[in-house]
Amino acid sequence: MLGYIIQRVFLMVPTMLGISIISFIIIQLPPGDYLTSVLAAMADSDVTFTADQIARMRENYGLDEPMYMQYIQWIWGIVSRGDFGYSFEWNRPVSELIWERMGATLSISFLSLLFVWAVSLPIGIYSAVRRHSIGDHIATLFGFLGLAIPNFILALTLMYVSFRYFGQSVGGLYSPEFVEQAMSWPKFVDLLKHVWVPVVVIGTAGTAALIRILRANLTDELNKPYVLTARAKGLPEHTVILRYPVRIALNPFVSAIGWVLPQLISGITITAIVLNLPTAGPLLLRALVAQDMYLAGSFILLMGVLTLVGMLLSDILLALLDPRIRFH
Amino acid sequence: MSQINPINTVEDRPAITLLSDDDNTGSLEVASQWRLIWIKFRQNKVALFAGVVVLLFYVVAVFAEFLAPTLPSKSQPRLTYAPPQSIGFFVENEAGERAIQLHVNGYGMTVDPESLRRSFTVDKEVIIPVGFFVKGEPYELWGLIPMERHLIGPLNPKDSMNLLGTDKLGRDVLSRMIYGARVSMSIGLIGVFSSLLIGTVLGALSGYFGGWVDLAVQRLIEVISAMPTIPLWLGFAAAIPLTWSPLQVYFIITLIVSLLAWTGLAREVRGRFLSLRHEDFVTAAKLDGCTTKRVIFRHILPSLTSHILAVVTLAIPTMIVAETALSFLGIGLKAPVVSWGVLLQDAQNIRTISSAPWLLVWPAGAVVVVVLAFNFLGDGLRDAADPYEH
Numbered sequence: 001m002l003g004y005i006i007q008r009v010f011l012m013v014p015t016m017l018g019i020s021i022i023s024f025i026i027i028q029l030p031p032g033d034y035l036t037s038v039l040a041a042m043a044d045s046d047v048t049f050t051a052d053q054i055a056r057m058r059e060n061y062g063l064d065e066p067m068y069m070q071y072i073q074w075i076w077g078i079v080s081r082g083d084f085g086y087s088f089e090w091n092r093p094v095s096e097l098i099w100e101r102m103g104a105t106l107s108i109s110f111l112s113l114l115f116v117w118a119v120s121l122p123i124g125i126y127s128a129v130r131r132h133s134i135g136d137h138i139a140t141l142f143g144f145l146g147l148a149i150p151n152f153i154l155a156l157t158l159m160y161v162s163f164r165y166f167g168q169s170v171g172g173l174y175s176p177e178f179v180e181q182a183m184s185w186p187k188f189v190d191l192l193k194h195v196w197v198p199v200v201v202i203g204t205a206g207t208a209a210l211i212r213i214l215r216a217n218l219t220d221e222l223n224k225p226y227v228l229t230a231r232a233k234g235l236p237e238h239t240v241i242l243r244y245p246v247r248i249a250l251n252p253f254v255s256a257i258g259w260v261l262p263q264l265i266s267g268i269t270i271t272a273i274v275l276n277l278p279t280a281g282p283l284l285l286r287a288l289v290a291q292d293m294y295l296a297g298s299f300i301l302l303m304g305v306l307t308l309v310g311m312l313l314s315d316i317l318l319a320l321l322d323p324r325i326r327f328h
Numbered sequence: 329m330s331q332i333n334p335i336n337t338v339e340d341r342p343a344i345t346l347l348s349d350d351d352n353t354g355s356l357e358v359a360s361q362w363r364l365i366w367i368k369f370r371q372n373k374v375a376l377f378a379g380v381v382v383l384l385f386y387v388v389a390v391f392a393e394f395l396a397p398t399l400p401s402k403s404q405p406r407l408t409y410a411p412p413q414s415i416g417f418f419v420e421n422e423a424g425e426r427a428i429q430l431h432v433n434g435y436g437m438t439v440d441p442e443s444l445r446r447s448f449t450v451d452k453e454v455i456i457p458v459g460f461f462v463k464g465e466p467y468e469l470w471g472l473i474p475m476e477r478h479l480i481g482p483l484n485p486k487d488s489m490n491l492l493g494t495d496k497l498g499r500d501v502l503s504r505m506i507y508g509a510r511v512s513m514s515i516g517l518i519g520v521f522s523s524l525l526i527g528t529v530l531g532a533l534s535g536y537f538g539g540w541v542d543l544a545v546q547r548l549i550e551v552i553s554a555m556p557t558i559p560l561w562l563g564f565a566a567a568i569p570l571t572w573s574p575l576q577v578y579f580i581i582t583l584i585v586s587l588l589a590w591t592g593l594a595r596e597v598r599g600r601f602l603s604l605r606h607e608d609f610v611t612a613a614k615l616d617g618c619t620t621k622r623v624i625f626r627h628i629l630p631s632l633t634s635h636i637l638a639v640v641t642l643a644i645p646t647m648i649v650a651e652t653a654l655s656f657l658g659i660g661l662k663a664p665v666v667s668w669g670v671l672l673q674d675a676q677n678i679r680t681i682s683s684a685p686w687l688l689v690w691p692a693g694a695v696v697v698v699v700l701a702f703n704f705l706g707d708g709l710r711d712a713a714d715p716y717e718h
Contacts, residue, residue: 018551022560029567148700150649152656153672153692160681160688266556270653274676284559285657288566300563304555311554
């Protein structure tokens with residue numbers, strides 16, 4: 001098992017490298033570099049430099065070196081010192097800005113994953129056991145709708161519906177009166193009132209996909225002889241279904257982390273912008289629009305790394321569940 | 329003992345009987361692959377209907393200028409946020425007789441005494457006659473043919489007809505939606521074409537050669553699919569210089585969208601190649617001395633076409649949604665270009681949506697219907713792609 005984990009981690013390295021290169025390219029894409037931004041900020045406060053001084057500063061910052069050296073310096077700063085660069089819009093190091101936001105992104109994504117599991121498991125089992133029943137058709141229809149409606153349109157619609165018909169504003173994570181307060185029971189209840197909207201919005205597509213997969217897998221399993229044997233032995237129907245075929249059909253639930261997580265993180269980015277949540281999304285958009293590239297690039301890098309870690313976890317869990325994978 | 333006559337045993341006919349003119353090519357036994365696919369596809373009514381819907385949207389996109397009641401940029405400062413009008417069929421004249429006359433109702437205006445905000449309501453008393461093939465705003469069909477007839481519009485060009493309401497500048501939402509269909513639907517097509525190119529070439533190379541080529545392409549695909557797409561789209565789109573012309577932005581957005589969408593296609597092609605490269609007909613082609621290029625493009629790829637078509641159909645909605653999302657966030661296409669995403673930009677805050685819900689409902693509805701239709705169509709094509717499978 002340990003050997004399998006080490007092999008997986010080792011395979012992750014090139015992917016991680018690729019993700020960091022893409023993030024670095026995004027940082028470098030807009031015209032100008034670190035120094036251009038510094039000089040622009042200085043010029044605002046009436047400090048000007050001679051060409052000679054500028055050239056010396058370029059050298060100091062390592063900006064006259066070739067691109068790959070700059071990349072190595074950037075990545076080395078992150079790995080060795082946790083230094084993600086400097087945000088010009090906020091006048092603070094990027095590392096001070098990102099962690100709280102990434103934490104919120106991760107928590108909401110995780111909640112959504114739980115939501116996806118909790119909803120798709122019973123519906124998937126029901127659809128497979130009662131195939132072509134009315135309930136199955138309704139689930140299929142909702143599944144198709146869930147896959148077809150883009151996250152931000154669903155968020156806007158939910159916002160409109162809850163504003164129009166329930167008179168409740170659903171933006172943000174807290175009502176205005178709770179934002180500045182310390183955590184307390186009423187504040188927690190208020191959080192629950194708000195957090196369900198993004199969780200449902202970004203979880204819908206994943207739920208729909210997982211229901212379809214579970215239904216297909218379980219249908220295959222239900223026709224196998226061991227199910228017939230279990231029935232012939234006289235086991236109650238729910239034991240027959242839950243104890244054997246469902247356990248096997250559960251594998252996609254674990255491997256789902258690998259492909260649902262990028263979807264969730266992608267979804268939370270745009271949903272958070274619409275609903276104005278304090279996660280990475282709105283800050284990323286703002287940074288990109290202001291061309292505050294180190295901040296933006298760090299978010300993109302961390303989101304990529306986050307999904308990669310999720311995939312690793314799902315691989316390991318899957319190997320724990322299914323010995324065939326370990327010995328393959 | 330019978331005498332063997334060597335002349336009679338010599339095969340003088342080809343091993344396979346060729347089709348002659350009087351053979352019935354319509355029958356299942358001798359039907360071509362594409363005919364079999366069509367027969368199988370036709371049985372799936374939902375997919376067939378979805379195909380018709382998709383086709384309709386493209387027809388609308390092609391004939392946008394003629395189908396739109398007015399120009400998308402024509403603003404009516406006196407009619408901002410006007411609600412949708414519905415078409416009526418009967419009017420009553422002074423004598424109280426009912427006559428058939430297509431019409432919409434005009435607007436009445438009320439001013440909120442406190443906020444001084446104007447709001448419009450549909451006034452049943454005012455009747456604006458409407459007709460087909462009426463003269464309206466002059467336009468050039470496809471930028472070439474000058475015309476002024478519109479499919480539907482008010483008989484008097486001075487009157488205003490807004491079947492889906494107007495936006496903050498009093499522009500007709502229906503006309504903007506129709507012009508938006510052109511941009512949104514074509515981005516899907518062009519984008520899928522370029523990702524088809526990348527995906528097929530890389531997928532074919534990786535599946536055919538295997539080894540380190542396969543490894544490299546697989547790593548690349550892994551990197552791209554591990555990245556959450558929306559942040560990445562945002563990252564690339566935000567770097568588009570503000571000075572670029574709308575046409576340049578259009579193409580670069582299409583490119584960005586397709587650069588991240590080819591991975592699914594490459595995977596599909598690679599998988600098929602892996603399973604096909606040891607088939608007898610490929611071995612036969614190789615033994616015949618065909619070049620690698622010929623084996624890939626003449627022998628293997630044609631047998632994948634139907635599968636590729638299905639995957640492509642399923643990839644188009646992703647691109648349409650991507651463009652919509654980027655434009656909605658303000659870093660994709662920008663005015664004066666009209667796309668569904670640009671239209672949705674107007675529906676960004678809750679106050680606008682609650683006072684003018686039609687700004688959200690129609691563009692969002694169009695996106696959802698198109699995405700659904702493409703999904704059903706793609707599913708149907710995928711099921712029909714292999715007609716020999718049982």
